[in-house]
Each structure stands twice: as structure tokens, then as C-alpha cells.
Amino acid sequence: MFSLKEMPISLTTLFSAYASISAFVMLVRSMVNELVPPEVRSYLFSIFQHYFFTPQSAQLTLIIEENCGIGTNQIYEAATIYLRTKISDSTERLKVSKTIRQKKSTIDVVTGEEITDCFENIKLKWKFSEKGENRHDRQKFIELSFDKKFKNVVLDSYLPYVITSSETIKEEEKEVRLYSRDYRGCDDEGYSEWGSINLEHPATFEKLAMDPEVKKMIKDDLDRFVRRKELYKKVGKAWKRGYLLYGPPGTGKSSLIAAMANYLKFNIYDLNLSNIYSDSELRRILLSTSNRSILVIEDIDCSAELEDREEEDNSKNSSSKFTLSGLLNFIDGLWSSCGDERIIVFTTNHKDRLDPALLRPGRMDMHLHMSYCTMDGFKLLASNYLGINGDHRLFKEIERLLENAEVTPAEIAEELLKSDGNDVALEGLVKFLEQKRLEDAKSEV
Ligand SMILES: Nc1ncnc2c1ncn2[C@@H]1O[C@H](COP(=O)(O)OP(=O)(O)OP(=O)(O)O)[C@@H](O)[C@H]1O
């Protein structure tokens, strides 16, 4: 034990030091009071207070806006999907939606709500917000707050984890969506280039009446395409594939596209060229489409109309025009560098009217002719629509009639739907085919 005297620094020394420091502080204070004007004094005091007494925020907040530039922000989209799995009992408001064909309702977090999450023992708080007054400048964003010291972990590990988790969730619950510029505003996605609804088209490859070998070839081609990510990368080729579907109306071009989308679970972007007035608008619209999707441009032969429009516009305003070559250049060039797993499908009723630039070898990977109904096609329709899987007494006659008439699968499908009884339906079809043959013969004369 130390006695007071023996202590290394005695209390007496400590008191005398304190007394001289207090005297010094008093002296400085009275000097400051006399020499520094009161307003400067209070300013200096506030700075002093700010640095020494205000607790420094230990939180960092990341702002994740819905859109970045003209594209959507991948982190925003991923977060909204990922956070659906983190909704807790404390959440007060949620958005719920379901279409007739959806198996489960989708529950979404709405503006104003907060969600908490935990990752490697780090506490994270997500808050859904919105800024902007009207529909056009409204911007949704999410704030992600956490302890500052975990900044690197959040940026390097947590956010990538949110993105991969959202991709897994999306794959699991994916409903194929049909995007169109006509639906803008329908789906509460705010202002964007595309609006979307669920693709509720029941078409599948099994239900399509077409040459079984062609069907198999298309399926194999799609499978190969999806498998070949590494190869496309290695050879430096854009990971995209183009199909040109041509044939008369009602032969199943649109149905085939829906079957492809359902098969791959790719979304469809249905682009109507007649509403686009300049290459720059086209570029903006195409850039706002996402990967793993099918871009569909129907009736491309109507590009003849686009050329007329171009001339018309030229006289008015040369900067606002859209050209087919703009589209093709865009698809070949710019898109190649920023899109993955893209399929592009053009359809036409008149292949002979197409711009040669579109038919050039290498432009479209596959040209598929969708043609009139064959006996094999008819048998598939009879099985789908009437449940006839074997033979029927009228099949021979129908086969003979089909060989001599140009009938589309759509026409046959319509006939088969007209009656409840199989015999009546097939008899109706025989009559229809005979009538059709007579009309064809007349038009030849
Ligand atoms: N090959 C087919 N197999 C099965 N059903 C078909 C086929 N072709 C057409 N149909 C039926 O006819 C309807 C119309 O066909 P679809 O819209 O696919 O034709 P399309 O070739 O796209 O015609 P258009 O050139 O007018 O756009 C389909 O909804 C489907 O019920």
C-alpha cells in the first residue's frame, strides 16, 4: 500500500496543476470576451461544439434509385424482389396482386415502408421512398442504411448477394411477361418505356401444328443457344439469336413466338414500329428492354410504309425519322455490347416484300416458313381440340381435301370449335374444306 506521500504523483501536485490550468482558462476566457466581438464568439463556439460534442453519425445510407440513366437500376429491381422474402409482422402496408392464371399472389412492399435484414451479423434497414410531384418526374428510390464500418462488406458482398438471391427467386416464380408500349401505365410501374402484363398465351410446342422435325429443330436450336454462353463469349459474338417467321396469316407465327417464350421462360417485348419516329427513340426503347427476352417485331414488311413516312417527315423535320437500317444497325452494333441472351423475331406475311438488308445471310439465324395445314398438323389439332388420338372415319376424306386446299391451322381450329360433338365438328370441317376447294378453283379460273 502507498501512503499519500509515497504516491508517484501526489494529490498536492495534482491540485496545484488543476488550479493553474483553471487560472489559465479564466485568463483566456476574459481575453476572448474582451477582444473578440460577441457574434464571432458564438460562431467559434458553435464550431467548437460541433467538432467536440456532436456525436458523429455511425450510419451510412445508400440511395438506390429505380432508374439509372435511361435503363432500370438492377440493384433496385433486385432489392424489390429480394425484400419480398423479408417482409415481417411489423410491416403495416403491402401491395398484393394476382392475375387469374397466376398460382400465387405477389406481395410487394410499398412506398413509406421499412424492412430490416441481417447479413453476417450486420443490421441493415431498407426504406422505400418516392420523390417528384407528377407522373413524369416521379422517381422511386430505396434507402439502405447500416453501420458505416461495414461499407465494404455491404458493397462487395451484401449487394451481390441480394442480386443473386433475386435472380433465384425470379427463376422460381417466373411468369412470362408480355411487354408492350401500348400497356404503359397499366401495371403501376410508373412512367417507363414499356408496360407489361402476364403472357397468358397457352401456346406450347406440343400444341403447335407444324412439321414435327421443324419443331424439334427449333427447340434444339433454342436449347443450344441458352447453353452456349461461354462459347459466345469466347468467340466474341453477341449472345443473341434472330428468327424470321414468314407465312400466311393464321399459320401460327405469333403462337410459335408465345411457345418459344413459354418454353424458355423469356419475356416478350412486342415492338410496334409504326409508333416510333426516330432512331434515337428506337435506341432508347430498345435499351430499356432486359436480358433473357424475345424482342418481337411483327409484320416487318410494313417497313414499306416506314419509308413513305420517312419521305413525308423529311420535308418537315429531317431529324425526326425512323429507318429500317437504323433498326438493323442498332441490333447489330450497339445492342451486341450491352445485352445478353437476346432473341429477336421478325414476322411477315410476305417474305418477297422484305427489305433485302433483312434477308442478307447472317442477319437472321433462321428463316422459318409457317405454312398451310398438313395432315399431321390436322391430327394434332384434332387431338387438342376434340381429344381424338387415334383414327376417325372422316380422316381419309379430310386428308384428300387437305392435299387440294390451302387451309391454315387457324381456320381448322375455328371449325373444330364450332360444335360439341366430334362427328358434327368433323363433318362441318369436311364441308368447309369442300367449299374452300371450290373457291380456290374459281379464283384460279
Ligand atoms: N400451327 C398452329 N398450331 C396450332 N394452332 C394454330 C396454329 N396456327 C394458328 N393456330 C391457331 O390460330 C390462332 C391464330 O394464329 P396466330 O395468331 O399464331 O397466326 P399468325 O401466323 O401469327 O397470323 P398473322 O400473320 O395474322 O399474325 C392461334 O391462336 C391458334 O389458336
Ligand SMILES: [Mg+2]
Ligand atoms: Mg401473328
